[in-house]
Amino acid sequence: MPLLLHACCGPCSLEPVKLLREEGFEPTICWTNPNIQPVSEWQRRLDTLQAWARDVAHVQVIIAGDDRDAWERGVAPAGFDRSRRCRACYALRLAESCRVAREKGFSYVSTTLAVSPYQLFDECHDVLEKLSRANGLTAVWRDFRPHYPQATRESRELGMYRQNYCGCRFSAAEAAVERHQARDERKAARAAARAADADAAAGARA
Ligand code: SF4
CATH class of the missing domain: 3.40.50.620 (HUPs)
Incomplete structure (x- = not known):
């Protein structure tokens, strides 16, 4: 058909x-x-x-x-x-x-x-x-x-x-913002993990 x-x-x-x-x-x-x-x-x-x-x-x-x-x-x-x-x-x-x-x-x-x-x-x-x-x-x-x-x-x-991005200029801007937000979240998560590791190491030394 x-x-x-x-x-x-x-x-x-x-x-x-x-x-x-x-x-x-x-x-x-x-x-x-x-x-x-x-x-x-x-x-x-x-x-x-x-x-x-x-x-x-x-x-x-x-x-x-x-x-x-x-x-x-x-x-x-x-x-x-x-x-x-x-x-x-x-x-x-x-x-x-x-x-x-x-x-x-x-x-x-x-x-x-x-x-x-x-x-x-x-x-x-x-x-x-x-x-x-x-x-x-x-x-x-x-x-x-x-x-x-x-x-x-x-x-x-x-x-x-x-x-x-989907296609229009608005979607290009929205996708760029989302990518930046995702990058910032990943960075913040890595920083939090490093801080937790440092705290754990400090606790083990104490
Ligand atoms: S308006 Fe933009 S985001 Fe929506 S369907 Fe069309 S191209 Fe895609």
Whole structure:
């Protein structure tokens, strides 16, 4: 059964393509990600996806619309309000995917966004269901998240480029803050362990 699969990047496509094929679907990938900034990053993710699709997965990739102005108008004003921002971002990309699905005669649509534990799973599901229904399509929504570690391993083995932020400039800033916080916590934990060791040694000498 032909299915149009919106893909956010190459590594996140590995498991959904495999699992959907196991269910009897034959995915065609739809690339529509005007959220990815800067453009060089957008190109790098697309190149990674296309190389894997061509050489490994043998899956067709449709390059759909990437309306960056619409993203700036409809998504960026939400700023660091993540729930509002991501919902609008999903809606923009999945609406374009549904438009392409209808135009090309697909009945089923899905998205690789359902593999990443970093996405807002329920919000994304809700958006896909509503848009699919409005377009006369059937949403194929699966919880691919348990397969994320496998996708991470496999994409590393394949030498694929793996980004460390979701895509927009807000997510890049949020990811940088989280990495700094994690580093500070590790440093504090090491300092506490050293202090505990020193106390224990002092106690033993006393
Ligand atoms: S964090 Fe990801 S899903 Fe959310 S707005 Fe940014 S690019 Fe879109």
